[in-house]
Amino acid sequence: METRSRPLAELLDPAAVSSAEALGMHAREIVEGYIAGEHKSPYHGFAIEFAQHREYSSGDDIRHLDWKVLGRTDRYYIKQYEQETNYVGHLLLDGSESMKYGSGSHSKLAYGKMLAACLSYTILKQRDAVSLNIFDTVSRQHLQRSNSHSMIQKVLNTLAAFNPTGQTNIAGVLNEMARQIRRRGIVFIISDLFDDEDKILSGIQHLRFGGSEVVVFHLLDHAEIEFPFEGLVDFVGLENIPKIRTRPREIRKSYLQEFNGFCDRIREGCERNQCHYLRVDTSQPLAEVLSGYLAFRLRTSRK
DSSP states (O other), X not given: OOOSOOOHHHHSOHHHHHHHHHHOOOOSSOOOOSSOOSEEEEEEESSSEEEEEEEOOTXXXXXXXXXXXXXXXXXXXXXXXXXXXXXXXXXXXXXXXXXXXXXXSSOHHXXXXXXXXXXXXXXXXXXXEEEEEEESSSEEEEEEEEOSTTHHHHHHHHHHHOOOOSOOOHHHHHHHHHHHOXXXXXXXEEEOOOSOHHHHHHHHHHHHHTTOEEEEEEEEOHHHHHOOXXXXXXXXXXXXXXXXXXXXXXXXXXXXXXXXXXXXXXXXXXXXXXXXXXEEETTSOHXXXXXXXXXXXXXXXXX
């Protein structure tokens, strides 16, 4: 059960932070930041790295004429350069009641809080910006984007104090975020995704249509993945789902078939929308999960 005040020290896992700092969280796609940084921007200027030529127009600064091209073609071309920018990492953490479930040392929400904290720390450490939304049917806690040093403390305090009570409407929140995000960045969805899968994928598609990169951390408890229960069991529902008494052995095969099918459909939908999807077993050490994903990003990053 999640408490109202989770100790701040528990949120920043030292091993996870150390591995994340070493690997970094860099944008795979073009982003639109608001201060100078180290990620590709769609805006062109006259500094950093050569991008392309364009024909000279009256009023252009002749200092940027490409004299070699002029000598070869007798035509005037301006050099354009690709500016580097920072990005905003939009962290969306599911704070609905189903996230309270945990059969091991951490509930899904506790694990999600630690993941959000480590991602925030890593992004802020490299001078990029972070915004935080904790949601159920709507956004319950929101921190506006910032890249200031004080932001990590605000993130930690907000995460530590949050206690879930409500149902969930992931799709509604994703669509609202898609309308609010004005500049392309990275959206991190941290959730058990226990909602209508078609609507979730529609919300993800909306975010992608706006140009944002989307990363989905699908948090699941080990017992939800393996369904190891024996005997006669009372399953107590969360989010207004009634209690069910059953013998798990009799339904295990059909449960796993439905559960794995649900996960596969979400993964395939994310892949169609060119999103990274990670099914995370919350019994795995966070450092292992985060370092594995960041190493994967580096291997698959655009050249």
